[in-house]
Amino acid sequence: MFSRSEIMSAAWAMYRRHFAARPSLTFKLNRSEFGFYLATAWRNAKAATMTGAERRKEAIVNQIEALSFKTLRYDTAPMRRALESQMSAFSA
Structure with missing residues (x-):
């Protein structure tokens, strides 16, 4: 608490x-x-x-949310896929 x-x-x-x-x-x-x-x-x-793994998972979630604020100059689809693959490694 x-x-x-x-x-x-x-x-x-x-x-x-x-x-x-x-x-x-x-x-x-x-x-x-x-x-x-x-x-x-x-x-x-x-x-x-938090444990180290929980902190890393939280950081990945924050990075995924931050992708929506990037300008159109960046192709965020590969970045999102890479972050989501890292996220799926935690749930596996």
Whole structure:
């Protein structure tokens, strides 16, 4: 089970570091930016509980989803087939 208080603390720490890196900004809660750091903290907590094979499978899924954002300059069909063949090796 995940420790929600640790995840929230990690998100706040990342958010504060963001403002420490940009001293010209005044500290004001920006919900969308904090939401990004909260999602990142959840992703990090989830990755910490995964095994190496599960992490690789998650990375392949993310790469397949990212193919839809490539420009038409790229032929994504062979890339998708290669990633799906790697994915099928996990389920076999």
